[in-house]
Amino acid sequence: MINVSNLSKKIGDVNALNGLSFSAENGKITGLLGPNGAGKTTCLRTVFGLLKADSGFAEIDGIDVAKQPMQAKQNLGLFPDPCGLYERLTPREYISFFAQLSGLSAAQAKEATTQVIDKLSMSDIADRRCQGFSQGQRMKTALAQAVVHNPTNVILDEPTRGLDVMSTRILRELLLLLKAQGHCVLFSSHVMQEVAALCDHVVIMAKGQVIAQGSIEQLCEQAGKDTLEEAFIALIGSDEGIAA
Amino acid sequence: MINIIKVLFKKEVTDASRDKRSVMAGLYYAIGAPIGMCLLMSILLQQLASPDALKIIIENANSAPGLVAHLASSDIKVADDKNDPLLKPITLSISDDYKQNLSEGRPATVTLIADKSDDKLGKHINRVEKAMAVYSSEIASLRLVSRGIDPNLMRALAIEVNDQATPDSKGGMILGLVTFSIILTLFYAAMSLAIDTSAGERERNSLSLLLSHPLSSLHIVLAKVGAITAFSMLGLVIILVVSKVVYPMVAWEQLGFSITITPEFMLFCIAICFPIALMSSSLQVFVSFMAKSFKEAQSYVTMVLFIPMALSMVTTYDIATDVVQWLPIAAQQFALMEFIKGNPIPVPQLLLSTGVTVVLFALFSFLSARMLKSEKVVFGL
Numbered sequence: 001m002i003n004v005s006n007l008s009k010k011i012g013d014v015n016a017l018n019g020l021s022f023s024a025e026n027g028k029i030t031g032l033l034g035p036n037g038a039g040k041t042t043c044l045r046t047v048f049g050l051l052k053a054d055s056g057f058a059e060i061d062g063i064d065v066a067k068q069p070m071q072a073k074q075n076l077g078l079f080p081d082p083c084g085l086y087e088r089l090t091p092r093e094y095i096s097f098f099a100q101l102s103g104l105s106a107a108q109a110k111e112a113t114t115q116v117i118d119k120l121s122m123s124d125i126a127d128r129r130c131q132g133f134s135q136g137q138r139m140k141t142a143l144a145q146a147v148v149h150n151p152t153n154v155i156l157d158e159p160t161r162g163l164d165v166m167s168t169r170i171l172r173e174l175l176l177l178l179k180a181q182g183h184c185v186l187f188s189s190h191v192m193q194e195v196a197a198l199c200d201h202v203v204i205m206a207k208g209q210v211i212a213q214g215s216i217e218q219l220c221e222q223a224g225k226d227t228l229e230e231a232f233i234a235l236i237g238s239d240e241g242i243a244a
Numbered sequence: 245m246i247n248i249i250k251v252l253f254k255k256e257v258t259d260a261s262r263d264k265r266s267v268m269a270g271l272y273y274a275i276g277a278p279i280g281m282c283l284l285m286s287i288l289l290q291q292l293a294s295p296d297a298l299k300i301i302i303e304n305a306n307s308a309p310g311l312v313a314h315l316a317s318s319d320i321k322v323a324d325d326k327n328d329p330l331l332k333p334i335t336l337s338i339s340d341d342y343k344q345n346l347s348e349g350r351p352a353t354v355t356l357i358a359d360k361s362d363d364k365l366g367k368h369i370n371r372v373e374k375a376m377a378v379y380s381s382e383i384a385s386l387r388l389v390s391r392g393i394d395p396n397l398m399r400a401l402a403i404e405v406n407d408q409a410t411p412d413s414k415g416g417m418i419l420g421l422v423t424f425s426i427i428l429t430l431f432y433a434a435m436s437l438a439i440d441t442s443a444g445e446r447e448r449n450s451l452s453l454l455l456s457h458p459l460s461s462l463h464i465v466l467a468k469v470g471a472i473t474a475f476s477m478l479g480l481v482i483i484l485v486v487s488k489v490v491y492p493m494v495a496w497e498q499l500g501f502s503i504t505i506t507p508e509f510m511l512f513c514i515a516i517c518f519p520i521a522l523m524s525s526s527l528q529v530f531v532s533f534m535a536k537s538f539k540e541a542q543s544y545v546t547m548v549l550f551i552p553m554a555l556s557m558v559t560t561y562d563i564a565t566d567v568v569q570w571l572p573i574a575a576q577q578f579a580l581m582e583f584i585k586g587n588p589i590p591v592p593q594l595l596l597s598t599g600v601t602v603v604l605f606a607l608f609s610f611l612s613a614r615m616l617k618s619e620k621v622v623f624g625l
Contacts, residue, residue, distance in 0.1 A: 048456040051619050073458040084453035088262040089255070100251045101457045129262075 001026050001184050002047060002153055006056035009042055009208075016042040017053070018208035024186040024201070026152070029179050031199035032188040033232060039208040040188035041081060044157050047186075048078055060153055074103065077151035079187075081158045083142035087131040091122060091141040094130065095148050102149040109148075116144045120170055135162030143171065147178065154178060156187035160194050172198060192229045202228070204235055211235050248459050252467030256441060260471055266436035270475060273432045274482040277425045282490045285418070289498050298368055299323040299330040304338040308346075311338070311354070311379055318375040332368050334358040349387055420560030422491070422503060423580040426483055426513060427556050427573060430521045431528075431549050433479025434472045438528035441468050442612075443541035446533075452622055461616035465529060465609050472525035473518075480517055484510045503584065512583050516576050516594065519601040523572070524552070526608035533615050569593055572601040 002024040009017040016039045024030035032040050045051045047058045049069045058065045063072040086094055092113055099109035117126045122140050125133070130141060139162055146154055160168055175198055178185050189195055195202055196216060203213040212219055212235050216228050223231035261267060298320045305312050305322055312322065323331040339345075339353040346352040354376065358369050385395040445451045454464060488505040496502050531548050535541035555573040559581070568574050569590070575597035579589050615621045 045452075050452055050456055050622060070458045070460075073456065076456075076458075078453065078456050080449070080453050080456070082449045084448065084450040086255075086259055086450055087448070088259050093255075093258065097251065097255045098453075098457065101248065101454075101459055103458070 001059075001061055002030075002155070002186055003059040003062075004043065004047065004056070005059075007043065007046055007053045007058060008055045009039075009046060009051060009053050011042065016208050017046065017056075019056070020205065020208060020210055021056075022203045022210055022213055024153075024184050026184045027179060027182045028200040029175055029185040029187070029198050030201045030203065031195040032186065032203050032205060033190065033192075033195050034188075034205040035190060035236065038206045040205065041157055042208070043205070044155055044186075044188060047155060048076060049073060075152040077102075077146040077149065077154040079142050079146040079154070079156035079159050081161070083138050085130045085133070085138055085141060088129055090127050090129055091144065092117065092126045094141060095144045098145045099148040102151070104149055112148050112150070113144075116148045119174065120144050136164050136167045139163050140167060140170075143174070147174065151183070153184045153186070156185070158189060159187055160189065160191055168194075192227075192232065196228045204232060206236050248463050249467050249470070252459075252463060253470045256467050256471035257474060260437045260441060260475065263437065263440055266440055267475070269436045270433035270479050271482060274429050274479040275486055277429070278422075278483060278487040278490050281421065281425060282494050285494050285496075289495055297321065297330055298332060298371060299328055300332060300334040300336060300372065302336045302338065304340065304342070307340070307342045308338045308352075308354070310383075311376070314379045314382075315372070315375050318371070320372060320375055332358075332365060333362075334365070334368060334372060336372070346383075417561070418496075418499075418501070419503065419581050419584055420577075422487065423577050423584070424556050424560045426480065426487070426580070427517070427520065427577050428553065429479045429483045430476045430517055431524045431552055434475040434525065435528060435545060435549070437475055438468075438472045438525060439532050439538065439541045439545055441472065442529045442532035443535055443538045446622070447538050451616075455616060455622060460613070462609070462613035464616065465526075465612045468529055469522065469525045469605070469609055472528065473521045476521040476525060477514070477518065480514065480521070484513060505584075509580075509583055513580060516579060516598065519598050519605065520573060520576060522605040523601045523608070526605045526612065530608040530612045530615075533612055533621055570596055572597045572604065576601075 004023070005021050007017045007020040008015070018039075020039070020043055022030075022032075032043065034040050042051060046053050047060070047065060049065045049072070052066060060072045060076055065072040086097075089097070095116060096106075096109045096113040099112050100106060104112060117123055120140050120143065122137070122144065125137050125141075130138070133141070139159065143156075143159060146156065159171060163171060172194075175185055175187075179200075200215065201213065202216060202219055204211045204219065212222055214222065219228065219235070220226060220231045223234040225231040225234055300320060300323065302308075302312060302315075302322045315321070325331075335357040337355040337357060339355070342352040342354070356369070356372065356376075358365060360366065360369060384398075388395045388398070445454075455461065484505065488510070491503045491505055494503075527548065528545050531544045532541040535544045552573050555568070555571055556577050558568055559574045559577045569578055570593050575590070575593040579594045582589050
């Protein structure tokens, strides 16, 4: 479970996060939906401890990330944006390396790497160096790295960017499987279809604040619209109206 | 903790060893430096051993057949052709009254006409002057003998030099250059790798992913420093092996000394250079993380490496003051030179400088680890 409470973060002169609060429950897929520059990546970077919040806190399974970073990150899988691949390593080496950093032994990491490579149907690229990979192949490799150690909480930053139809389906199936297994999945996106197709809980944010949150039905009802996209535009638009 | 560092170290070494351009850049230096130096020295020694035949213009040569014959015995000849490539712009003008003055025991005038500001001509002018001085001295001695005077009266002092130097200890400057090139390997063999693994890693966005995992930034820094040190030490071993093979090929005996890279020296060198390699790696990582981009890191690291180079240079050219001889790198290089010469090793200086080197390694590693906790450094803000 991931809990974000009253997070504020100023980067330069910009209030990237402005009292942001939401929760992502276990066994649910939570989507962080917002326009470009809403503060999604800043929020996720604060959750995995790369940025320090000016005020507020982020907890993973009840552990404050800022106070006990090592313990908090133990049960966390990350899919960053950009992917952060090592161009000279093969996906098998890359995935196994991060599995060991997440606490698996060399033998366990090897086993888990083979499994995740099969699960994501990437055996054909597993032993080729990452240099020259397509965007889809890069995303798959990064995704495998995020879930190889079977973490309780998985955070994905724009995971569907650049994926082809088949890879998107694989990603969806994987996220639904993680949900079924009781994991907490939090992902950021600005692609409505993905969020609509996958999320149990949607957090709509803009200008570093939560504008609205709830299930897709609740959000549509709140905005008085039929689709998530229309509800999103209505909610974001009203926010801009208030802010102005 | 050790296990995590091992995993990180293994990845760093695998990643770095596949970066062929960076690895080769380092190895080229380790292989090329001793070979280049030996080639240069061989050419220099060849020139010293057999000076070129020198041709000059001698005006009124017929008046001084003795002098002309003496110069010819020193390979200084009269040019017949003005387009002769060996002809140097040096003219000896024999005065008209030369013959008469010589026979009457008065100084006979010979004028040497040349441009002494021409650096390339300098050694040739010296050669002609020396040859004439010898001739002058020989004639003077003969004049004294013919008057029944012992020419030894002209020698007030009989200077005898008892040189205690061994062939190994005579090298001086050359030994300085040899050890300088060895020490420099520690800094240059892994420079590209050091920048790639720090500033490069940040630029490729993998540093932030690494830092999002449950490990301390000190683990990351130590693994990086360890991997760079491994490559520096590989460079050191290569330069030692290449030096051992190529230095005996140079005819050092012409200069009256020898340079012998013994297995004992190689082991001694590896032992005292290891702390320098650690310090050099941590310094390069620290400077690379301070830079905001890969290119900036290249400029900074190149600039910072002038400091160890300067310390090594003052030892090489023997201009180190007593204080400098206690400083890191300078002291270690001095110990290396003394070891080759077979002299006693300056133990207090070596111990202190090694201690300071290790402290600097710890300091740079700690500072790098602290920097990695800063958002500005991690995201290059």
